[in-house]
Amino acid sequence: MNATEIRELFPILDQKIHDCPLVYLDSAASAQKPIQVIEAVKRYYEWDNANVHRGVHTLGMRATDAYEAARVAVARFIGASSEREIVFTRGATSSLNLVASSFARMVCSEGDEIVLSEMEHHSNLIPWQQAAKASGAVLKYIPLKSDGTFSIEDVEQTVTNRTKVVTVSHVSNVLGIANPVKQMADIAHKKGAVLVVDGAQSAPHLKVNVREMDCDFYAFSGHKMCAPTGIGVLYGRKALLEQMEPIEFGGEMIDRVGLQDASWKEAPWKFEGGTPIIAGAIGLSAAIRFLEQIGLDAIAEHDRQLTRYAEEQMKRMEHLTIYGPTEGRVGLVTFNMGQIHSHDVATVLDTYGVAIRAGHHCCQPLMNHFNVSSTARASFYLYNTREDVDRLLFALQKTKEYFRE
Structure with a gap:
């Protein structure tokens, strides 16, 4: 199934914006949904429609079976050892906050270290700032090179015996490059630390195996991989999840409740207080089936080729700056056009039906590294084609002409 055939499975793409066929190039923010989902x-x-884990009636049992089947599907999708290592959350942000609020505060104390990079999405930065403030730990940043990447040698020099947590994005949402997470896991484990991976940008595009990666936690969102909004996943090693305390309390996650005390269910259910995101989990399961049917390797290769084509063509345009390394991007190109503000670029492109992202992409420290306040970002997915890239290029040329850049 090629990209044109896949595109036909996404109803939202069959529309016009300002009398132009829609070209959706903002999948790094949120992917569109196929008819199957x-x-x-x-x-x-x-x-x-019924609540899960409670009713013994038929609808309740069907809903529970579908919800727990989604947990099994996710475990298979990312190569977890067991579905007991899969916690459903509201998204990657909630997953990372759970690790920072529960695990990090449990293991970190005054003078301990939390190691991360300046390329992190705010969702993988601010929770660690708060964890450091609460525990007295110190935030340490892996130094970046001029292109925004870091070397494994710099990781080795930054991680010490005082490091308790190393956290990193698997794929940067600005640079589109994959970080060496397996090597980072080795470095972290040798120092007695755990590795937390933000997989929001990798789960949609790459074949992920958390056991081969050897990470301790892996977080991702459903909405970036064709699933509904509001559903996310935290993978955690079973032994670590068992040690952690929940951070939300109420119905569904309890085992026994007295007037003065209570006890919790086992992991992962102790982290899923209240009515869970049932429809979201079912939609995520459908999205996983859809992606697996196409093949993650095929999706990864398609995204690489399309990104490479876009980058090669954009490099030929005058006064256009592309940020990040010169090769190895997965699914996106981040750029600026001379002195034209990225919001103006995105606004003009929208008049031609081309949807891109503009702003700091929730990565202000990385923007500061490049000495810019914002950038434009075109991101690609399995339903995009070369014709979409050509439409982007045409609209960019019209933008240059409009602003006489």
Whole structure:
């Protein structure tokens, strides 16, 4: 199935914006949903809608079976040892906050270290700032090279015997490059630290195996990989999840409640207080089936080729600066056009039906590293084609002409 055939499975793409066919190049922010996912969520609400883990009636049992089947599907999708290592959350942000608020505060004390990089999304930066403030730990940053990347040698020099947590994005949402997470896991473990991986940008594009990666925690969102919004995943090693305390309390996550005290269910259910995101989990399961049917290796190769084509063509344009390394991007190109503000670029492109992202991309420290306040970002996914890139290039040329850049 080629990209043109895949595109036909996404109803939202069959529309016009300002009388131009929609070219959606903002999948790094949120991917579109295929009809299979839409129908799965629709069927749940029309046929199985009930709460899970509670009712013994037929609808409740069907909903529970579908919800827990989604947990099994996620475990298989990322290569976890067991579905007991899969916690459903509201998204990658919630997953990372759970690790920072529960695990990091449990293991960190005054003078300990949390190691991260300046390329991190705010969702993988601010939770660690708060964990450091609460525990007295010190934040240490792996130094970046001029292109925004870092070397494994700098990781080795930054991680010490006082380091308790090393955290990094698997794929940068600004640079589009994959970081050496397996090597980082080795370095962290030799120093007695754990590795936390932000997989929000890698799970949609790459075949992920958390056991081969040897990470201790892996967080990702469903909405970036064709699933509904509001559903995310935290993978954690079973032994670590068992040590952690929940950070939300209430129904569903309890084992026993007395007037003065309570005890919790086992992991992962102790982290899923209240009515969970049932429809989201079912939609995520459908998205996983859809991606696996196409093949993650095929998706990764398609995204690499399309990104390479876009980058090669954009480099030929005058007064256009591309940020990051010259090769190895996965699914996106981040750029600026001379003195034209990125918001103006995105606004003009929208008049031609081309949707891109503009701003700091929740990565202000990385913007500071490049000495810019914002950038434009075109991101690609399995439903994009070379014709989409050509439409982007045409619209960029029109933008240059409009501003006489």
